[in-house]
Amino acid sequence: GQQVMQIPQYQHVQEGEDFTTYCNSSTTLSNIQWYKQRPGGHPVFLIQLVKSGEVKKQKRLTFQFGEAKKNSSLHITATQTTDVGTYFCAPLLYNQGGKLIFGQGTELSVKP
């Protein structure tokens, strides 16, 4: 079935440093969503990418969808302690009732 590999699994940064997580698929994706889960919380929808080469920004967060639509990335500029949590990528399967397949996630910790 459809799977995505997310790397790295863990990332520890000093506050103010940048952070990037990557999501890779062996097959072409129709679209991909990103979620953030704070410690002890539930995943919260961040964004959806649909077009080849698409780049979207949300303040310090930049999301990219690869030209071949087989990979995606999330980049955070100048991390803050509020960025702590696990970031998941999830391809959407339109032909299966809008089902998402979640990657394993990247757990980000930020040292003040």
Place this chain on the structure above:
Amino acid sequence: DVKVTQSSRYLVKRTGEKVFLECVQDMDHENMFWYRQDPGLGLRLIYFSYDVKMKEKGDIPEGYSVSREKKERFSLILESASTNQTSMYLCASSSRRKNYGYTFGSGTRLTVV
């Protein structure tokens, strides 16, 4: 403004008990999902439903069943709870009108003893 509500935050049940986990959404979403989340294993789909009375198996349906009698409610049933079903259970809903972005409930942490 809570939009996906799970009936219990914490639940402790005995092995062999029948367990009902309830999920209600107030956004008129057609799709509803049940996931379990375990350390190191991520989010795994148990069952989902794209319409009332419709259900589809996810990746790990064994030991579970579901019910969707009304559009707003999706119930997960553990027919005979076992210790390996101790987990965090997350309900979510989505709609094609909202580009299928999931809204999750706060989760139910189930412990089977």
